[in-house]
Amino acid sequence: MVKWPNKWMELPIGGVINVPATSVDVKTGTWRSHRPVVNLDKCIKCLMCWVSCPDNSIIRLDDDYVDVDYYHCKGCGICANVCPTDAIDMVEEGGI
Amino acid sequence: MANFIRRLNEIPREELFASGHGLCAGCGIPPMVKIALKAVDGPKTVVNATGCLEVATTLYPNTAWRVPWVHNAFENAAATASGIEAALRALKRKRGWKDYKIIVFGGDGGTFDIGLQSLSGALERGHKFIYVCYDNEAYMNTGIQRSGATPIGAATTTSPAGRVIPGKPENKKNLLDIVLAHRVPYAATLNSAYPIDMWNKFAKASEYLDKGIGPIFFHYYSPCPVGWRMDSALSIEVARLAVQTRIWPLYEVEEGKIKINVMVRRPKPIEEYLKLQGRFRHLLKPENRHILEKIKEYVELNWNRLIRLSQLDSIY
Amino acid sequence: MSITVRQIRTGLNGDEAVAYAVKHANVDVISAYPITPQTIIVERLSEFVYNGELDAEFIPVESEHSALSAALGASLAGARVFTATASQGLALMYEILYITSSLRAPVVMALGNRAFSAPINIHCSHDDAYAARDAGWIQFFAETVQEAYDLTLIAYRVSEDRDVLLPSIINLDGFILTHSVEPLNIFADSEEVSRFLPERKPVNPIDPDNPITYGPLALPDYYMEIKRQQAEAIYSSKPIINRVFEEYKEFSGRRYSPLKTLYIDDAETIFVLLGSTAGTIRHMVRKWRRENKRVGVVSLTLYRPFPEEELIEAIKDAKNIVVMDRSFSYGSPGGQLFMDVSSTLLKYGLSPRILNVIYGLGGRDFTPDLAEKALHLVVETDEKIVWLGVRG
Numbered sequence A: 001m002v003k004w005p006n007k008w009m010e011l012p013i014g015g016v017i018n019v020p021a022t023s024v025d026v027k028t029g030t031w032r033s034h035r036p037v038v039n040l041d042k043c044i045k046c047l048m049c050w051v052s053c054p055d056n057s058i059i060r061l062d063d064d065y066v067d068v069d070y071y072h073c074k075g076c077g078i079c080a081n082v083c084p085t086d087a088i089d090m091v092e093e094g095g096i
Numbered sequence B: 001m002a003n004f005i006r007r008l009n010e011i012p013r014e015e016l017f018a019s020g021h022g023l024c025a026g027c028g029i030p031p032m033v034k035i036a037l038k039a040v041d042g043p044k045t046v047v048n049a050t051g052c053l054e055v056a057t058t059l060y061p062n063t064a065w066r067v068p069w070v071h072n073a074f075e076n077a078a079a080t081a082s083g084i085e086a087a088l089r090a091l092k093r094k095r096g097w098k099d100y101k102i103i104v105f106g107g108d109g110g111t112f113d114i115g116l117q118s119l120s121g122a123l124e125r126g127h128k129f130i131y132v133c134y135d136n137e138a139y140m141n142t143g144i145q146r147s148g149a150t151p152i153g154a155a156t157t158t159s160p161a162g163r164v165i166p167g168k169p170e171n172k173k174n175l176l177d178i179v180l181a182h183r184v185p186y187a188a189t190l191n192s193a194y195p196i197d198m199w200n201k202f203a204k205a206s207e208y209l210d211k212g213i214g215p216i217f218f219h220y221y222s223p224c225p226v227g228w229r230m231d232s233a234l235s236i237e238v239a240r241l242a243v244q245t246r247i248w249p250l251y252e253v254e255e256g257k258i259k260i261n262v263m264v265r266r267p268k269p270i271e272e273y274l275k276l277q278g279r280f281r282h283l284l285k286p287e288n289r290h291i292l293e294k295i296k297e298y299v300e301l302n303w304n305r306l307i308r309l310s311q312l313d314s315i316y
Numbered sequence C: 001m002s003i004t005v006r007q008i009r010t011g012l013n014g015d016e017a018v019a020y021a022v023k024h025a026n027v028d029v030i031s032a033y034p035i036t037p038q039t040i041i042v043e044r045l046s047e048f049v050y051n052g053e054l055d056a057e058f059i060p061v062e063s064e065h066s067a068l069s070a071a072l073g074a075s076l077a078g079a080r081v082f083t084a085t086a087s088q089g090l091a092l093m094y095e096i097l098y099i100t101s102s103l104r105a106p107v108v109m110a111l112g113n114r115a116f117s118a119p120i121n122i123h124c125s126h127d128d129a130y131a132a133r134d135a136g137w138i139q140f141f142a143e144t145v146q147e148a149y150d151l152t153l154i155a156y157r158v159s160e161d162r163d164v165l166l167p168s169i170i171n172l173d174g175f176i177l178t179h180s181v182e183p184l185n186i187f188a189d190s191e192e193v194s195r196f197l198p199e200r201k202p203v204n205p206i207d208p209d210n211p212i213t214y215g216p217l218a219l220p221d222y223y224m225e226i227k228r229q230q231a232e233a234i235y236s237s238k239p240i241i242n243r244v245f246e247e248y249k250e251f252s253g254r255r256y257s258p259l260k261t262l263y264i265d266d267a268e269t270i271f272v273l274l275g276s277t278a279g280t281i282r283h284m285v286r287k288w289r290r291e292n293k294r295v296g297v298v299s300l301t302l303y304r305p306f307p308e309e310e311l312i313e314a315i316k317d318a319k320n321i322v323v324m325d326r327s328f329s330y331g332s333p334g335g336q337l338f339m340d341v342s343s344t345l346l347k348y349g350l351s352p353r354i355l356n357v358i359y360g361l362g363g364r365d366f367t368p369d370l371a372e373k374a375l376h377l378v379v380e381t382d383e384k385i386v387w388l389g390v391r392g
């Protein structure tokens, strides 16, 4: 977690953000109404969900199976839609 | 040899575009950006025109970028990149600075309309960079106003599906034709449903830049669930349909030689594409049949022209 | 330490003098678009680059908007950058003026002061300089060709100073200065000049090994802090400007200061103005002194940051102040310099009689007769704003 200065004289000059990827701390997972759930039995490791996810929220494991980063996943449903074997289900949040 | 791929598992894992950005759920922009930053190898810098990508990825103090990223204004991304490129040339020569590649991202508003002059100037001067227009077919960041890239019949907030005028009356501008009039060495269309094709085009662009050849221009089909009024899950599906209906031909142009990357022999009915999107729904009503016919005519005309041109050794 | 450097006595016009200064500053990137009366600068620089006399990239942009956009990109990349424009060109750059200063890019620009359209006119007004006054750029006014040369070199030192990092404008009165040939001293080459102006050491340039996000979106939770910092930056450039003036005197033998004054000590009436007309007023002041009239003159070499303390020090004892504006701020209480001077006086609790003279628009001559008239009006009448030299 990057601690950003608070006072005007302490901010980096020119309004720049001088630390890369500070956005990773932002919990976009709260946007979600449905969560993707992966059924690894059906996964053929095609990685189409992984390249298509707008939020880098499909985690590509070492063996190329996939998992979900629920901290960032916005629940758009693209991963479930592109999966050729229907290995991903969109499940309503708080449903189960 | 360039780092061409045949399977998605050849793409490296490490992302240069981070999570936590504020682009809408299902936005079509990130799948392209992620690939661009990885397939263009070596050190690089991004220049971004004002628009959704810029606004949603750099809400101070949260940036989604792991590469240097420069935003100047709306209409001047190409000019800004020209300056960076010229500076780099001077600094390499005079002070031995290290090289890096420059990738520019601009929306259709920032490229087709307000930024067209800046783009044309930069292309004419021959700066060595890759310019990607992510085309979501309207000014999305300001709330879905029509642009020169909005297709005929589409409803936007400044071309609503009115009782008298049902959506945008004018056809989409052919941007790639304008770009090709500058005789750029390499240009292509991109589509997120064809990630391997997209990767290989960026990889080829990267190789061109390595040889000191540019500028390179890409026109990316960028689905926008919010602006197109469709289910966010359909982002990639609609992109695939755009290719399979011949609405969005996938092709590349190298030194004037056109190559069609996805030959669509039996196109799907255009209605299949239109019916997924709220912006087109009014066109399926009987009273708007004439517009539907116009769209079909236009798509066919464009496709046939592309086929004819692709038979030439070079269109330059 | 006093260095005597070799200098060459020559004759140049104002534009050429700026071009030589830019060459001697060994800039890396020039990005500019032609517009009278600045065009000669761009032409000379193109010759220097195309003849191999200056190792720089010349970007022949397709507009002034792109000229400054490219200059900003190049400056962020770490290059020493130059651009030049005038009037309509500045108006086209306007959007990027603010972005350049806000991103703290030390771009240096020459402005061949010219009237804004309409009617279209190529001659001198200070419309363009004033249009940039709120944009966060340091602004100098040259009064002679020598000053145009010197202030260009000075501007690079100031702008690129790590405690400043702001862009600078050098104003030259269109035609009066840009196109008239005057004798001046210039240095032999950029190597000599590098002793005063070494190569740029950029702070946080674009560097893939240190990825920085330049120009993000900042909303109500941070925007104001960023602007507060920028406001402080231009105020605190003043002591640095004074230090650079001092160093330049050591280097060149020529002395600069935020103001130039003549006969102010016991003056009852003081003229305050910008640009080349100061020469005319100085000539008149000498004449008036021979007639035992207690008149003095202050001309501003530094316009932004506004040299408040120096100005107050110079005019505090005067009964009458004539503020001369070569422009007008339509619908305002007066001309732009008039508003600057009036509010400064008020800020320091002073309330002399002030007359605002509007003169010289679109290149109209300001004659000695008009100066006499101004003096008469300030002493004998209570007119507040007068347009001098206008028919009717």
Ligand SMILES: Cc1ncc(C[n+]2csc(CCOP(=O)(O)OP(=O)(O)O)c2C)c(N)n1
Pocket (backbone or CB within 6 Å): B050, B051, B052, B053, B074, B075, B106, B107, B108, B109, B110, B111, B136, B138, B139, B140, B141, B142, B147
């Ligand atoms: C000179 C200027 N005019 C207008 C705007 C307002 N504006 C900001 S983004 C935008 C639309 C951007 O549209 P596009 O380029 O298609 O990108 P998108 O928002 O769709 O990503 C507009 C009109 C601006 N920022 N600057």
Ligand code: SF4
Pocket (backbone or CB within 6 Å): A036, A052, A053, A054, A055, A056, A057, A058, A068, A069, A072, A073, A074, A075, A076, A077, A078, A079, A080, B026
């Ligand atoms: S639902 Fe959307 S955001 Fe979540 S993992 Fe799937 S594609 Fe990514």
Ligand code: SF4
Pocket (backbone or CB within 6 Å): B022, B023, B024, B025, B026, B027, B028, B029, B052, B053, B056, B136, B140, B141, B223, B224, B225, B226, B227
């Ligand atoms: S409005 Fe459209 S283009 Fe913009 S972030 Fe949302 S989905 Fe993406």
